[in-house]
Amino acid sequence: MTGEEQTRRKRSGRRAGPTSSHDAILEAARAKFAENGFEGATMRAIAAAADVDSALLHHFFLTKDGLFTAAVRDVFAVPDLVATVVAGDPAGAGERLARAFLVHWDDPEVRPRVEALIRSVRSFDGAAGTVRDFLAGDVLGPVVAAFGGGRPDLRASLLGTHLLGVVYMRYVLRSEPLASMEATELAATIGEACQSYLTERF
């Protein structure tokens, strides 16, 4: 048993492996970030909600930024993203990319986390930059790199910007006709715009 688990056991009075502490922290973090915003949610409050010592949060995630990235990571964890986008006609890559994200976000397990993510981000706080950096760098960076165009950072940034805008309209504002369209139909509609950031010369 690690020191962290002993700490947790002492506080909670029940046994818990590191995986369940880890998951309990992520679940508490998603709820607290959504409730109070990234800036408003404290590590202490998240620890209390997860019923663990706050030292364990720092042990697992180092910083609040790290915890936030871990908590929202699966919103962007589209399975086999690069392979899906690269396979097939290059002219359809933008639509495949859009479809992969929209199908993922429509998943009933993922969708509440999309909404929690947006609730966590207040216009001017640090979380917006963290989301942008994670989406553009870790998630879209490898996709853009696979197409080899110049200015990959700019391409990934604009692609991420447009995808997040569509998320916001579809899942948060529920703005029609975006909210009610099938994922595949909406993907066909935004496919050309996404394509321009993958393959257009600029």
Added chain:
Amino acid sequence: MTGEEQTRRKRSGRRAGPTSSHDAILEAARAKFAENGFEGATMRAIAAAADVDSALLHHFFLTKDGLFTAAVRDVFAVPDLVATVVAGDPAGAGERLARAFLVHWDDPEVRPRVEALIRSVRSFDGAAGTVRDFLAGDVLGPVVAAFGGGRPDLRASLLGTHLLGVVYMRYVLRSEPLASMEATELAATIGEACQSYLTERF
């Protein structure tokens, strides 16, 4: 002198024509919406900040939505927008549209109002829908209509979504390389994506 002006004169002790009351309300509204968010700012607090009776706000703007739209209108008041986009090679329409907005937003008088607008909008409140409806309907609707493609509401909505995403990245998050690019260079970069919503078949 109107009843509203008499009311104002009684409260403030100084003479003011309807235009200056109108402008004072808009200025106070921009500041209060930015400070407290659309939901948090009350008509009463805006009236107090403008030193007018709150009945005058309702007289001029009917509702808080109406006041908000009036307060943010010039953020989207690109001069001669439709004529600028329609004139010239149709293949360059998307870039002309993007350039017209970016040059307008870079104007030192407009830019603080762009930031105030974003500060006013909290993720889930009514202001986000008001901005979307105004941009997609009143501002972009006539541009999209000029190109005659099907599903004009969908086109205007997605075009507006992308432009607002770029606003947010460039002026609020100040995310590089978007923040430091010249308006014309950034317009060339997002031009194809904008073009797809004007002329692509889907």
